[in-house]
Amino acid sequence: MLLQPDHHIHPFPFFAVDAAFAEEQCTVLDSLFSQDNAWQHRDGAFYRCSLSDVTARIPATFQREILARMRDITGLPLVERLLVTAQRMLPGQVIGIHSDRPLLGYELARLVVQLNKDWQAEHGGVLELFASPEGEVMFSVNPEYNKAFGFLLHAESYHGVTEVTAPRQTVVFNFWHEANTPELDAHIQALFAKLHFSELPAALDPIASDAEATLPEEVTFRAGTAAIALHRWGYDAATVVTGYQHSTGIVRCDSSNAETYAAVLLADWVAYLYRDSFDLVRWEILRGELEGMERFPRLMPTWQLCVPERGQFDVQSRLIHNTDS
Ligand SMILES: O=C(O)CCC(=O)C(=O)O
Numbered sequence: 048m049l050l051q052p053d054h055h056i057h058p059f060p061f062f063a064v065d066a067a068f069a070e071e072q073c074t075v076l077d078s079l080f081s082q083d084n085a086w087q088h089r090d091g092a093f094y095r096c097s098l099s100d101v102t103a104r105i106p107a108t109f110q111r112e113i114l115a116r117m118r119d120i121t122g123l124p125l126v127e128r129l130l131v132t133a134q135r136m137l138p139g140q141v142i143g144i145h146s147d148r149p150l151l152g153y154e155l156a157r158l159v160v161q162l163n164k165d166w167q168a169e170h171g172g173v174l175e176l177f178a179s180p181e182g183e184v185m186f187s188v189n190p191e192y193n194k195a196f197g198f199l200l201h202a203e204s205y206h207g208v209t210e211v212t213a214p215r216q217t218v219v220f221n222f223w224h225e226a227n228t229p230e231l232d233a234h235i236q237a238l239f240a241k242l243h244f245s246e247l248p249a250a251l252d253p254i255a256s257d258a259e260a261t262l263p264e265e266v267t268f269r270a271g272t273a274a275i276a277l278h279r280w281g282y283d284a285a286t287v288v289t290g291y292q293h294s295t296g297i298v299r300c301d302s303s304n305a306e307t308y309a310a311v312l313l314a315d316w317v318a319y320l321y322r323d324s325f326d327l328v329r330w331e332i333l334r335g336e337l338e339g340m341e342r343f344p345r346l347m348p349t350w351q352l353c354v355p356e357r358g359q360f361d362v363q364s365r366l367i368h369n370t371d372s
């Protein structure tokens with residue numbers, strides 16, 4: 048399964064495999080299209096196809112094998128969760144350029160398996176990769192039978208599918224990183240429920256006003272959100288102010304008080320996740336900064352979800368560090 052992946056890092060980390068699955072596994076994948084699926088039709092201007100959740104129809108051993116293989120290929124700590132969708136495109140359908148930026152709780156890695164037996168160039172449906180939404184095509188994947196394409200989702204993983212002239216069948220496997228799980232999403236949504244900046248301590252007012260006068264709204268919004276996290280974790284006004292300033296980038300929090308330092312870094316991270324999306328490089332920096340520190344009780348639930356203690360998979364994210372192709 049997925050032997051000899053061909054790794055690339057431009058325009059973003061991905062790999063391609065030509066004969067991806069054994070015959071028996073292909074039979075399973077083909078069968079996902081033979082029954083009457085409950086198709087959900089996407090009919091946007093840029094994203095036109097039909098999708099169906101087929102996870103329950105993938106045998107447990109197949110699921111275990113593909114997860115293990117994806118952990119191995121990507122080197123990522125992927126959790127025990129899998130979502131498999133069958134995707135069908137009909138003549139005239141097209142998927143415009145998009146990035147699938149991993150919002151809070153979204154999957155981080157995807158494996159796209161093409162299942163078109165008699166594909167010809169005139170059938171279209173070519174998966175194209177771009178460095179920017181307006182850029183030129185940097186790499187193309189023909190949707191030939193048993194060809195797989197794996198990639199890491201991030202804010203700039205731009206890709207699209209050209210218009211098809213013949214029906215096109217694809218199976219998409221989705222994998223979650225241990226630090227961007229639906230459980231973390233639920234935790235952060237609860238942390239920021241009914242968010243009102245008016246609950247913040249008055250000591251922050253002059254600092255926030257100054258920051259708002261000079262910095263972009265996006266920055267002060269995120270700093271305000273980080274301040275809310277600290278306040279709701281029960282930290283005092285001084286810590287809330289320190290966290291706000293750290294998140295605006297005005298003053299970096301020093302590490303002399305370990306608990307304040309950890310709290311400020313975690314607050315900044317959850318505010319970033321809440322307002323933006325998961326970013327593997329930033330996460331690895333955070334993990335490095337918190338490494339070896341005592342996990343303070345007040346921060347424990349968030350800490351454990353954001354930077355789970357390593358057990359099972361103590362791995363490096365090989366894909367993002369792989370620079371030899
Ligand atoms: O159908 C494809 O080749 C790729 C579809 C897509 O955009 C995705 O899986 O993220």
Ligand SMILES: [Fe+2]
Nearest residue numbers: 145146147206
């Ligand atoms: Fe996509």
